[in-house]
Amino acid sequence: MEKLNTSLGQGFILVGFSDWPQLEFVFFVFISIFYSMTLFGNTTIIILSRMDLRLHTPMYFFLCHLSFLDLCYTTSTVPQLLINLSGLDQTISYGGCVAQLFITLSLGGTECVLLVVMAFDRYAAVCHPLQYTIIMHPLLCQALAIASWVGGFINTLIQTGLMMAMPICGHYLNHFFCEMPVLLKLACEGTGGIESYMFVAGAIILVFPVSLILGSYAHIARAVLKVKSMAGRRKALGTCGSHLLVVSLFYGSAIYTYLQPKGSYSKSEGKFVALFYTIVTPMLNPVIYTLRNKDVKGALWRVLGKGRNSE
Template sequence: MFYVIETAIIALSRTDLRLHTPMYFFLSHLSFLDLCFTTSTVPQLLINLHGQDRTISYGGCVAQLFIFLALGSTESVLLVVMAFDRYVAVCRPLHYTTIMHPVLCQALAIASWVGGFLNSLIQTGLMMAMPLCGHRLNHFFCEMPVFLKLACQDTGGTEAKMFVARVVIVAVPAMLILGSYAQIARAVLKVKSVAARRKAAGTCGSHLLVVSLFYGSATYTYLQPKDSYSESKGKFVALFYTIITPMFNPLIYTLRNKDMKGALWKVLGRAAATG
């Protein structure tokens, strides 16, 4: 069901002319990221749960780590881009179409993907340079904090570099989003019309909820010292942001969005009529 909804969001954003706007363009990228997120972790999780051989090769583990970090970093940057889009829509409505030009939207989307994969390349490279003493991960997928616990030498210098990279990709985007929403809140409070306020709140509410879910779990996992990381709590948080959050994202956006719901019901109506 999750894959059907995500695929429907992507398809509708591409085919329905009413959804050919920057917001839905970025939403289609977010939906594709969520699909990749679950695909990169769930199959191996199912193998470990039902298979006799509950292992993964070192190469496979590094590949999973690289892909997961790349997708997470890309989503972190993309959420900033979506916040900027909402800021322009609410605070600069008369200049929205000029600022959010399709060329700029394409450039921002490409920058999100390139930045995400570049960050993952740096962190995965630093991780591979550290010798590991253990060979058994107490986790259901290859995650950075668990990897660090297997290091058998002083990793202070490498950890410091990786922490800086994580701050850049997690904390800085979170602060930028908070700043943009502070400006949005200030602009909304100046509006006298109650209907206009509700429309602005509805437009930004879905994105803000997704941001809270994503950055809350990412901050707990990646912005705390290695020694204070709890494996049991880490598993729960990892399960939350790798499976639960991506499953909630399409529901949050579709159930709170009239245009998306209208386009979805239109397609379902046509399918029922032809069937």
């Protein structure tokens, strides 16, 4: 394979799901439906959280950021995937590939940190209910949200910089977007040192946040066990169950993709796992947070009621 001369602006060909041409139309239909549902669900949460004063709490403040992240993350990959599946264009320029890599890594890294912040919010709500409003002051919430974005951006800056310094051999990407493990597969020989640094950077943004989340929930579990009434325990667990499910879906797929050795990474499996966390998970997050959430359901009915009354 010839070394890719990036200085000439040579790009990549995204193979996508062309290995299964008979399934491309089916993928196109289902992905279009899932993408529409993702846009609708996450946009609804953002609008409701802004319009209803009862949802002006730290939990929904951070949930708005999570919904915005999911909207951006899905939009950074799905439109190009739909174009790829339609057969209109399967190419992406080198600059476009780097930009897509940077955007997806930034959004993913930000979500890693934001889920830790949301775990801290649940810890404060369950373990220190009387001091909750003092601990989770609006200024602290804003600072934590900003720290999430800055943390994701800095880590991505390091990983993307290392990726750009790595010589690439070939221009066929067996994926539907520019993702780190697939680009590493195209790395020329003799880049083991850079790959090690990238693995460490990826491990920091994944393993360290998971450790903090597990620590928060260990304290929460201890506090819940001290609650004598079953109703109190259900209420405490109800505030944490949705977040735990989202954490499991997000980190499970991310750790599978980014923390396995390059040699054991399966391109076919990787594409389907990527479909899960770029399309399915962002679609499920609004459902997970609203399915048993009386506050959001009440806010939705109040907004719809106002709309009907204004008519």
